Amino acid sequence: MAFDINKNTRNRDAETEGTWFVYDEDVQFLVARKNNPKYRSAISKGYRENERVISSNTNTDRAEKVSEQLMLEALANYVLLDWKGMVENGKPIEYTPGRAMSVLEEHDDLRKEIEEYADNRENYLAEKDKKDAKNLKKS
Numbered sequence: 001m002a003f004d005i006n007k008n009t010r011n012r013d014a015e016t017e018g019t020w021f022v023y024d025e026d027v028q029f030l031v032a033r034k035n036n037p038k039y040r041s042a043i044s045k046g047y048r049e050n051e052r053v054i055s056s057n058t059n060t061d062r063a064e065k066v067s068e069q070l071m072l073e074a075l076a077n078y079v080l081l082d083w084k085g086m087v088e089n090g091k092p093i094e095y096t097p098g099r100a101m102s103v104l105e106e107h108d109d110l111r112k113e114i115e116e117y118a119d120n121r122e123n124y125l126a127e128k129d130k131k132d133a134k135n136l137k138k139s
Contacts (some may be wrong), residue, residue, distance in 0.1 A: 027086065034075075036079075053066050075101075079118050086103070
């Protein structure tokens with residue numbers, strides 16, 4: 001199969017600003033691409049600031065906890081950007097990075113699905129935007 005450069009163009013704005021991931025009929029998440037510059041920068045900065053702990057051969061439990069915390073913070077701040085339809089005890093909850101971090105930390109399966117969406121390049125292609133716009137006009 002040929003690689004059509006016109007159909008495989010990245011939408012760099014969507015990679016950083018996110019696209020809506022429809023989780024189910026009531027819940028959606030605004031998800032930026034995991035490889036976006038803000039995410040990469042946050043991870044790099046966090047690893048530089050915690051290099052001694054993370055690269056420690058003697059305190060691997062601490063290193064794992066610090067690495068996990070860095071990943072969660074970067075996901076909550078630069079990948080999961082908003083949501084619709086999230087509730088707590090039946091009441092809508094507003095998105096904040098802190099709330100997002102708690103949700104991602106407590107709900108591993110949801111975190112995995114959001115990360116898979118964020119890793120999928122096809123969710124951030126310019127061609128996808130055109131198709132989505134056409135579908136909206138038809139509705």
